[in-house]
Amino acid sequence: VSLKNTPIMKKAVKYLIISIILLVQAAAANAQTDKEFWFCIPQLSSQHEKDVPKLVITAFENNATVHIDMPRQSAFIPITVNVPAGTSKIIMFSTKDEATTIYNYKGKTPPADAIYAGDFMKDNNQESNILESGLYGESCQIKDKGIHITSNELITAYLERGVINNDDIWALKGKNAFGKEFIVPSQNDFKNFPFGGNSQNSPNAWNSIDIVAIEDVTVTITLTDKGSDLVSLWPHGTSNKGSFKLKKGQTLSLQAKSQDASKHLGGTIITANGYIAVQWKDDSLYLQQPSLTNEYTCYDVIGDQLVPTKLAGTEYIVMRGQIGESLPSGKKKAEFVYIMAVKDGTTNVSFSTDNNDNISPITLTKRGEIRHIRLNNQLVNVLDKKNYNALHISADNPIIVMHIAGFGCEVGSAILPTINGCTGSTDVSVCRSTSEDFYLNIMCKVAHKGDFTINVNGSNYNIPSEWFKDIPNTGWCYLVREHVKFSSTNSGNGVSIPSVNTGSVVKVSNSTGLFHLAIINGGSTSGCRYGYFSDFSNNMGKAVVAGDDFNSEYDRFCVGDTVTLSSTGGWKYQWSFIPPDGVTIDNGTDDTFISTNTMTSEQMKSQREPKVKPIEGFNRYKVQIWRRCYLGLNVDTTINVWALGYPKI
Numbered sequence: 001v002s003l004k005n006t007p008i009m010k011k012a013v014k015y016l017i018i019s020i021i022l023l024v025q026a027a028a029a030n031a032q033t034d035k036e037f038w039f040c041i042p043q044l045s046s047q048h049e050k051d052v053p054k055l056v057i058t059a060f061e062n063n064a065t066v067h068i069d070m071p072r073q074s075a076f077i078p079i080t081v082n083v084p085a086g087t088s089k090i091i092m093f094s095t096k097d098e099a100t101t102i103y104n105y106k107g108k109t110p111p112a113d114a115i116y117a118g119d120f121m122k123d124n125n126q127e128s129n130i131l132e133s134g135l136y137g138e139s140c141q142i143k144d145k146g147i148h149i150t151s152n153e154l155i156t157a158y159l160e161r162g163v164i165n166n167d168d169i170w171a172l173k174g175k176n177a178f179g180k181e182f183i184v185p186s187q188n189d190f191k192n193f194p195f196g197g198n199s200q201n202s203p204n205a206w207n208s209i210d211i212v213a214i215e216d217v218t219v220t221i222t223l224t225d226k227g228s229d230l231v232s233l234w235p236h237g238t239s240n241k242g243s244f245k246l247k248k249g250q251t252l253s254l255q256a257k258s259q260d261a262s263k264h265l266g267g268t269i270i271t272a273n274g275y276i277a278v279q280w281k282d283d284s285l286y287l288q289q290p291s292l293t294n295e296y297t298c299y300d301v302i303g304d305q306l307v308p309t310k311l312a313g314t315e316y317i318v319m320r321g322q323i324g325e326s327l328p329s330g331k332k333k334a335e336f337v338y339i340m341a342v343k344d345g346t347t348n349v350s351f352s353t354d355n356n357d358n359i360s361p362i363t364l365t366k367r368g369e370i371r372h373i374r375l376n377n378q379l380v381n382v383l384d385k386k387n388y389n390a391l392h393i394s395a396d397n398p399i400i401v402m403h404i405a406g407f408g409c410e411v412g413s414a415i416l417p418t419i420n421g422c423t424g425s426t427d428v429s430v431c432r433s434t435s436e437d438f439y440l441n442i443m444c445k446v447a448h449k450g451d452f453t454i455n456v457n458g459s460n461y462n463i464p465s466e467w468f469k470d471i472p473n474t475g476w477c478y479l480v481r482e483h484v485k486f487s488s489t490n491s492g493n494g495v496s497i498p499s500v501n502t503g504s505v506v507k508v509s510n511s512t513g514l515f516h517l518a519i520i521n522g523g524s525t526s527g528c529r530y531g532y533f534s535d536f537s538n539n540m541g542k543a544v545v546a547g548d549d550f551n552s553e554y555d556r557f558c559v560g561d562t563v564t565l566s567s568t569g570g571w572k573y574q575w576s577f578i579p580p581d582g583v584t585i586d587n588g589t590d591d592t593f594i595s596t597n598t599m600t601s602e603q604m605k606s607q608r609e610p611k612v613k614p615i616e617g618f619n620r621y622k623v624q625i626w627r628r629c630y631l632g633l634n635v636d637t638t639i640n641v642w643a644l645g646y647p648k649i
Helices: 007-029 096-105 602-606
Strands: 034-039 054-059 064-069 079-083 088-092 147-161 168-171 179-183 207-213 217-222 241-246 251-255 269-286 299-305 313-319 336-341 347-353 362-364 370-374 390-408 410-415 427-431 437-445 452-456 459-463 468-471 476-479 490-492 495-497 505-510 515-522 528-532 542-545 555-558 563-568 570-578 617-627 636-646
Touching: 034 269, 054 064, 054 079, 054 427, 079 088, 147 427, 168 299, 168 410, 207 217, 241 251, 299 390, 313 437, 313 476, 336 362, 362 370, 390 468, 390 515, 390 528, 410 515, 427 515, 437 505, 459 495, 505 515, 542 636, 563 570, 563 617, 570 602
Parallel strands: 168 528, 299 410, 410 528, 555 636
Antiparallel strands: 034 147, 054 088, 054 147, 064 079, 064 147, 147 168, 179 269, 207 251, 207 269, 217 241, 217 269, 269 299, 313 390, 336 370, 336 390, 347 362, 347 390, 390 410, 427 505, 437 476, 437 515, 452 459, 452 505, 468 476, 490 495, 515 528, 542 563, 570 617, 617 636
């Protein structure tokens, strides 16, 4: 039975517009935890290591049904994966036989219970396949390699590359990755390892940018003032600016023409007239620069999914990784932070550290300019050298910060979230995907350091406040290096947290405030997986009908169905219901929770995800959210959610 022509539906349309405005305003809170993701799989040199690209998906409180598709690739059979609450699933982009062959060659076995997507590598030939973006000779060509993930529940997801060597992860950022303007960060100290010379058509290692169209768009690329000679197969002559038209789901890869560090693509400006997502990679980064990393050679991939310039901030905190640790005595390895200006003109950047060390400020003079800071001044645990375990960065204009961390001399990279405003998460769930060392870098405001819990192997533990160290004059603190390792028993101050089992999910929560969390997983002679999984944008609170795509206007259900409402961004929630009959919806005067209601129990009123049973007609639910920050400034965010109940036929 359709209600389109009934009086109640006319009212519904009128108020539907209001509802969508509220929901769109709330959508700014979308972040690493989301229901929709777009990405592509960047090409890596098989001369370094043949591997199987992996997608790791983690569900939260609810069972998630996840759909994975390459909408423009008919050869890709869509995958539906059921991920039980509090667990992870690994999707291997290969057949089981292919994965077994590749892993056995390295003396390893593929992850247990992995899901295999199909044959995409053409008998393990990673230089000719339908999967990877930016294959040799494809720079500046438009391809059909965008991958789309949707879920009926909130999930986190990341792309992982590497079996033993050349490891990193691309932490997928949900709708926070969708934007219309990006500036590409990069390191400018290290070249790519020269496996096969500098021939553009050789299976070599390159710096590249990969762009995915989320809708039909025109993408404009503006290269730096080093000119058009930076990009291989650049089709726009000597101009450093050019446009490309992409359909939804199509990809564009820009490959550096040279492996030299000075000719990488950092500072490239990408704009579009619609939404795109952008990834960046620096394959087989060659860490043999005598003035920086003397006497010890490694090469490893780094990369991440980027955030648009609208999410750039003026304040950041960098927590040091494990680079330089576990190396032979006297071997030099530096850990770097790269800072890039977002706006034209002068940007002044100042620093402070956990030990009040004096670091000279720097000045960026133009948009896209990149400078670096060393966190451990090359030598680790040497008395006359400073180790900056936490570096506070403050700028007078927005900047983007990229951090190279890792183990020993094996590296990974991550784009860092700003700590401006109300960024961060109240809980984060991540998977320990390998048996190698597993670290959690955590930071929060000082007021919340005593309110952490961590769920490891199904049991909850408190994280003592004594495990955190304040960063002077910032109001922030970080988990100290003695307690960041969770691949062995973590003990102190009367608490003993066991090692996180390989393949299991660890959940970190804070009951009073927001925090940021990154994982660093790997080893000093293998590789590093590094990424942030806390929210990058201001968490203003949001509410949806669970299972609903966020772009839908409303959800329709049959009368009697149980529907889950979902809200996030707060420490306290209060739901109320306004029925379609018996009150005047036009003036909205009756906003109270009434005894005759569609909540399945009285306790549901205060839950983050209450269960409801919409009655026939247009049902309106309202949630009041007490947020973690912006206290005293519209703290009680109110959001409306709609559900249209149809009678069963």
